[in-house]
Amino acid sequence: MSTTEIFLIAMAIIFTVPYLVWRLGGTDYFAPLVVVQIITGILLGPGVLGRAFPDYYQFVFSPPVVQALGGVAWWAVMVFVWIAGIELDLKKAWAHRVESGITAGLALGVPMVFGAVAAVLLLGMGSQWMGARAHAWQFVVGVGMACAVTALPILILLMEKLEILRQPIGQRILRYASVDDIMIWGVLAVILMDWSRVGKQGLFLVAFAAATVLLRRLMRAIPARDRWYVGLIWLAVCAFGADWCGLHYMVGAFLAGVVMDAEWFDQKALDGLRHNVLLVVMPVFFLSTGLRTQWGLEGGAVFAAAALLLVASVTGKLVGVHVAGRILRWQPGEAGIIGWLLQTKALIMIIFANVLLDKQIITSETFTALLLMAVGSTMLTVPAVAPRLARIKDLVLRAS
Template sequence: MNTTEVFLIAMTIIFTVPYLIWRLGRTDYWAPLVVVQILTGIVLGPGVLGRAFPDYYQFVFSAPVVQSLNGVAWWAVMLFVWIAGIELDLKKAWIHRVESGITAGLALGTPLIAGSLVGLGLLGGGWMGAKAETWQFVLGVGMSCAVTALPILILLMEKLEILRQPLGQRILRYASLDDIAIWGVLALILMDWTRVGRQGLFLLAFAVATWGLRALMRRLPERDRWFVSLIWLAIVSFGADWSGLHFMVGAFLAGAVMDADWFNQDHMDLLRHHVLMVLMPVFFLSTGLRTNWQMGGYAVFGVAALLLAASVAGKLLGLRIAGRILRWPPGEASIIGWLLQTKALIMIIFANVLLDKQIITAETFTALLLMAVGSTMLTVPVVAPRLRPTLALLKRAS
């Protein structure tokens, strides 16, 4: 078979297997389709399928096919991160800046500290990447534990019927502030002092171009804004990668400087949905192809469990402290904490960047990936029973 035919076989597997598991297994309560797709990517990777059926694995996921899949995955994740940047709502966060600042700071800070302590414990064990400084590795692991996956959080809150409720809007404010901090820390980790001139030039050019873009977008009808924004996404992502940051940092910046009200909200929701359905499964598969179990499954699973404990406990502790400071009703801090500990896509994207830059090893990446999956699978089963009394009160009030 030629490369095109094998590529289409790979695409058939990518879209068929997770869908059948999700639909026939009715996993939606415990594992949304996104989580099933991530897990399927891990199973189809070298650590499981590649070890059980090496000849079949080498046939389907040959170097030319993987290269083609990676190209689709890059564009998919750029679109996804760009949408996440656009959907940041900093105006409401500014209006409620004291409450949002306290909550977001504690929601980010406590799991960051807990995760960094785990990172310190991993030094010297082959978990740190070849090009990492100690502080980059420790901070990268810590921030991976602190990440909240804003787009997946939106999907889960829609399922739980609280997205449009005041509680859901508050949670979005907290997650939006943390999202900015996450990408800011990533940019700090990726700072290359040998290329600081390029990075300074990129940031200066980006600031000037942003002013021009915003002036232009206000004058365009919506149908033209979509095309111009995609061109802007490609240019900024290229500039960020050229300067030594990363194209995903550029994709987030490209979206963050744009206003959500430039676009019809229904159209943006549909775009996010279609990117998740049509393109992101390829990213999940390409992520699974990067997993590595060479240190032994028990070691990787053990580190993943430590990271998960640091992530969940840190987030819940931070929100409990925030709840006491701000005098929230009993039980509210726990609900918010469990929702904000959702990892999934953004953490996986974050870890992909760390792996690309050799700040973490493939084994650390695998442990972080397992942590993200476990974190996301816990959210709905834990939160749904706690929300039932609140939802019942809201329905009676309406």
């Protein structure tokens, strides 16, 4: 068979298997389709399919096919992160800056500390967890931040499912997650600072700031139909600049989106683009992510590490949000709902972990453990939140 034919076989598998599991298995309550796609990516990777059927795995996922899938995955995740940046509503966060700052700070800071402690424990378990090019502080901070991440796009999907997205509590949660997203990418930029290329990075940031001023003027001046094309060009240029200077192309994709205003685009069209990216190309990213998993010689150690990280992540987020609730005098039950929703990981954490793996700050074993942690975290969300919402239905109608 030609590479094109094998590529199409891989694409058919990528879309067929998770859809059938999701639809026929009725997993939507605890595992939305996007989570099933992530799990399928893991199962199709070298640690599971590659071990069970090595010849078949090598046939379907040959180097040329993997390279082609990787190109699709790069663009998919760049567009996805760009949309996430556009959708950050910093104006609302600023209008409620005291509450948002306290809640977001504690919701990010406490699980980051818990995750950093877990990272130190991993370092004590052996050298297989830290990447070849990482300093110990980069590994500890990187894993700690991975435990603190909130997956804003998945959070939106889950709140839509729970019918609270447009309610006051849903809008508050979005504000908290938006502030955390800014902090997350800021910390990532610090972790990735390469002092041998600090001149390039400084040059990129100066050029980016100047270009942003020009872009914002241009976007206001051109017709709405042209903004999509200009935005995608801007995305590609920013991603290239960030990768060229050593920050990583996904940092550039986020920066490209965060300096753009959602009001420049039709909201339905923006929602539709996000939906279509998730539907059409993001499953390829999930498969590419699964191909990077590694169980090592002792798979049990990876599961143990994943369990440790999951406990640190969930416990840290709930503790941080409950402390915020006490400071801000929230209603009973409110902190539990907000904490469980904000601990959702999935996409953004996986993207974050991909960057750490690319830069060799973590190893494939740590990446696999973080991936399992993200899946477990997301699958816990709806079952934990739904009964709490049922007990206090009036909470979702309370004024913000």
